[in-house]
Amino acid sequence: MIRKNGRQSPLEVVSWDEAIKFVADNFKRIKETYGPDSFLAAASARGPGNEAGYITQKFARAVMGTNNIDHCARICHAASVAGSRQTIGEGAMSLSIPEIEDAEVIFNIGYNAAASHPIVARRIVKAKEKGCYIICADPRITETARIADLHLQLKGGTNVALTNGLAHVIITEKLMDTEFVKAHTKGFDEFWEVVKDYTPERVSEITGLSPQDIIFTARKYASSKHSVILWGMGITQFSQGVEAVKCLCSIAMLTGNFGRYACGTGPVRGQNNVQGTCDMGDLPDVYPGYQSVTDPAIQEKFEKAWGVKLSNKVGIQLTRAPEFVVHEKDPAKRLRAYYITGEDPAQSDPDLEEIRETLDQIDFVVVQDIFWNKTAEHADAILPATGWGEHEGVYTSSDRGFQRIRKVLEPQGNVLPDWEITCRIATAMGYPMRYNNTEEIWNEMIDLCPKFTGATYEKIERQGSVQWPCWDKGPEDKGTMFLHKGGKFATPDGIGILKTSPYHPPTEVENSEFPLTLCTVREVGHYSVRTMTGNCRMLRNLEDEPGWVEMSMRDCKDLGLREGDIVKVSSKRGSVYTRCKPTERVKKGAVYMTYQWWIGACNELTIASLDPTSRTPEYKYCAARVDRIPDQKWAEQEVARIYQDIRTRMHIEDRADVKEEVMA
Ligand SMILES: Nc1nc2c(c(=O)[nH]1)N[C@H]1C(S)=C(S)[C@@H](COP(=O)(O)OP(=O)(O)OC[C@H]3O[C@@H](n4cnc5c(=O)[nH]c(N)nc54)[C@H](O)[C@@H]3O)O[C@H]1N2
Numbered sequence: 001m002i003r004k005n006g007r008q009s010p011l012e013v014v015s016w017d018e019a020i021k022f023v024a025d026n027f028k029r030i031k032e033t034y035g036p037d038s039f040l041a042a043a044s045a046r047g048p049g050n051e052a053g054y055i056t057q058k059f060a061r062a063v064m065g066t067n068n069i070d071h072c073a074r075i076c077h078a079a080s081v082a083g084s085r086q087t088i089g090e091g092a093m094s095l096s097i098p099e100i101e102d103a104e105v106i107f108n109i110g111y112n113a114a115a116s117h118p119i120v121a122r123r124i125v126k127a128k129e130k131g132c133y134i135i136c137a138d139p140r141i142t143e144t145a146r147i148a149d150l151h152l153q154l155k156g157g158t159n160v161a162l163t164n165g166l167a168h169v170i171i172t173e174k175l176m177d178t179e180f181v182k183a184h185t186k187g188f189d190e191f192w193e194v195v196k197d198y199t200p201e202r203v204s205e206i207t208g209l210s211p212q213d214i215i216f217t218a219r220k221y222a223s224s225k226h227s228v229i230l231w232g233m234g235i236t237q238f239s240q241g242v243e244a245v246k247c248l249c250s251i252a253m254l255t256g257n258f259g260r261y262a263c264g265t266g267p268v269r270g271q272n273n274v275q276g277t278c279d280m281g282d283l284p285d286v287y288p289g290y291q292s293v294t295d296p297a298i299q300e301k302f303e304k305a306w307g308v309k310l311s312n313k314v315g316i317q318l319t320r321a322p323e324f325v326v327h328e329k330d331p332a333k334r335l336r337a338y339y340i341t342g343e344d345p346a347q348s349d350p351d352l353e354e355i356r357e358t359l360d361q362i363d364f365v366v367v368q369d370i371f372w373n374k375t376a377e378h379a380d381a382i383l384p385a386t387g388w389g390e391h392e393g394v395y396t397s398s399d400r401g402f403q404r405i406r407k408v409l410e411p412q413g414n415v416l417p418d419w420e421i422t423c424r425i426a427t428a429m430g431y432p433m434r435y436n437n438t439e440e441i442w443n444e445m446i447d448l449c450p451k452f453t454g455a456t457y458e459k460i461e462r463q464g465s466v467q468w469p470c471w472d473k474g475p476e477d478k479g480t481m482f483l484h485k486g487g488k489f490a491t492p493d494g495i496g497i498l499k500t501s502p503y504h505p506p507t508e509v510e511n512s513e514f515p516l517t518l519c520t521v522r523e524v525g526h527y528s529v530r531t532m533t534g535n536c537r538m539l540r541n542l543e544d545e546p547g548w549v550e551m552s553m554r555d556c557k558d559l560g561l562r563e564g565d566i567v568k569v570s571s572k573r574g575s576v577y578t579r580c581k582p583t584e585r586v587k588k589g590a591v592y593m594t595y596q597w598w599i600g601a602c603n604e605l606t607i608a609s610l611d612p613t614s615r616t617p618e619y620k621y622c623a624a625r626v627d628r629i630p631d632q633k634w635a636e637q638e639v640a641r642i643y644q645d646i647r648t649r650m651h652i653e654d655r656a657d658v659k660e661e662v663m664a
């Protein structure tokens with residue numbers, strides 16, 4: 001579908017040839033008029049697979065001539081990638097998911113596996129059954145907190161104080177693995193210079209935890225050589241996300257918990273293929289295989305392989321799009337084209353009002369997706385892609401394992417695999433990109449990435465999975481189960497670097513106008529921007545719009561709210577309707593929403609305060625208020641009206657049965 005005469009003209013269904021020509025002509029015009037860096041692409045961590053991810057970044061770099069390529073890892077685990085690379089040299093899970101079962105101590109911080117990764121959660125339960133001691137640091141009583149031996153119900157936004165405090169105890173109580181630290185790390189003095197101020201008493205004041213629990217946690221964690229740290233969005237989605245990650249990696253180094261079976265660090269990745277989309281170089285600073293765009297030898301290698309001159313300028317991160325559109329005064333520096341393949345910034349980015357303004361001001365927006373999403377409303381062209389099960393490829397699981405995915409269904413309708421769409425655009429722009437199948441793409445990729453070279457389709461097929469690094473094509477190299485064997489880190493000199501920073505509070509804290517803190521999380525029944533689960537009637541019947549806000553019983557009582565009441569939740573940036581859900585699981589003063597809902601869209605409220613290094617937004621903390629709506633009958637009608645409007649705008653089928661269900 002394309003809009004032939006600008007954003008105001010209607011979307012028209014056209015042939016693939018016409019759509020490809022339309023997109024190619026516009027990309028070409030923008031590149032020639034405003035230069036390569038006026039273009040930004042977002043790759044997908046969802047269905048398309050690694051081969052499509054490779055093609056997307058190749059398109060940005062080789063055809064458009066820019067490193068402005070990124071994907072949703074930015075708003076997810078980018079802080080884990082940056083913080084881990086700065087300390088231990090590699091941004092991925094150091095251990096494998098099955099190893100979790102054999103951990104003796106699990107320090108689970110800011111991660112809710114039961115809701116987010118049920119399969120990983122089973123490993124945690126298995127570990128518990130085998131006698132593992134589980135410590136869970138989370139401001140909410142999650143399922144992991146419920147089965148934990150110790151729950152550290154810290155105040156939200158205080159991770160760095162806690163991790164610095166744990167390091168303080170480990171050092172002052174001489175619980176360190178001195179030999180490991182001496183042989184395999186550096187930076188101890190600078191590290192101590194920061195953590196020396198974080199006594200258990202001081203950390204207790206900041207976090208609300210008792211000094212005893214802080215001391216106990218440090219002792220317990222340091223008592224084993226099979227201690228595992230698992231973390232998720234409760235660590236990364238803060239303006240100090242990278243700092244927290246650095247400190248967690250340092251704690252593991254201090255206690256010698258790397259390089260053996262069942263120990264190490266586990267930033268458990270979000271989407272099914274977000275590890276793979278990072279592996280494929282859909283990031284502004286690295287080519288596939290984590291090879292720097294600023295390294296002249298690497299640049300030359302890719303220039304030779306792709307037959308073009310490439311840029312050595314690190315690109316911009318996708319969370320900076322507003323900065324280069326609505327806040328950019330210089331027309332020459334503005335973003336002009338945004339190619340979005342399988343991502344929905346108009347639902348998933350923070351501060352949606354600003355995102356809509358950004359999308360509307362960008363000259364040319366292309367959405368390539370399997371469903372109509374919120375971003376599609378702002379698109380000049382919509383290109384329909386096949387979904388998982390309708391195409392071949394490889395995904396990388398969270399623990400670096402390449403796995404084959406298979407086509408089991410003939411796609412219905414006039415849709416194409418993502419990689420093929422992008423190749424057609426490239427070819428129409430005068431840079432022929434032609435492959436007969438995904439294996440041809442894969443082979444081009446592995447030959448350019450030493451870490452992945454050994455992971456042929458044949459080997460993946462034979463073994464079921466190949467975990468990188470896998471350097472050699474021969475059958476002896478089966479891949480790598482855990483990283484940093486023998487204490488050899490992935491840094492250039494093999495030495496790990498101890499690092500942390502002083503704690504600072506989140507950017508926007510509670511105040512008289514917005515007295516509550518809003519944290520945004522996940523629920524088991526719906527997925528991210530809800531295009532997929534929201535289009536599934538069975539899941540919709542279990543839970544539907546306008547979503548809900550979890551609140552403590554005390555806050556509900558103070559505001560006169562009952563379960564199911566429609567309330568108005570507001571922040572400095574906007575307000576939305578949702579339902580009140582009283583729960584014993586959250587503390588007074590803190591409220592929680594999930595980001596899947598189109599009506600109760602919490603990203604209307606969240607703040608676009610970014611970590612300075614990873615540019616990950618502070619989704620986990622902003623100031624908010626909840627207001628009671630006296631006329632509930634009106635509120636119910638208003639929500640039904642908004643839902644009907646959204647469904648019309650999002651072209652959710654006007655089938656009679658669907659309509660009935662909505663009205664009911
Ligand atoms: N407030 C708040 N906001 C958040 C978060 C939070 O905790 N709080 N979490 C953030 C995190 S961690 C993430 S990862 C992001 C996720 O945000 P997004 O990446 O925007 O969301 P997804 O639902 O994962 O999928 C994006 C799009 O991919 C499409 N898609 C699925 N399969 C395919 C395919 O095979 N091909 C194509 N072309 N498209 C496909 C879907 O239809 C959907 O439109 O949200 C972030 N937003």
Ligand SMILES: Nc1nc2c(c(=O)[nH]1)N[C@H]1C(S)=C(S)[C@@H](COP(=O)(O)OP(=O)(O)OC[C@H]3O[C@@H](n4cnc5c(=O)[nH]c(N)nc54)[C@H](O)[C@@H]3O)O[C@H]1N2
Nearest residue numbers: 110111112116156157232233234270521522524526527528
């Ligand atoms: N069903 C379902 N599964 C999903 C998704 C989905 O949308 N639905 N999304 C997928 C994606 S993209 C991702 S990235 C993963 C994410 O999976 P998780 O990392 O589990 O994500 P969240 O639920 O956002 O946050 C984890 C926990 O952090 C806690 N937290 C909040 N603030 C703090 C804090 O200050 N300190 C600490 N220590 N903890 C805090 C929250 O209470 C929450 O329990 O899930 C994936 N799986």
Ligand SMILES: [Mo]
Nearest residue numbers: 076077270271
């Ligand atoms: Mo994510």
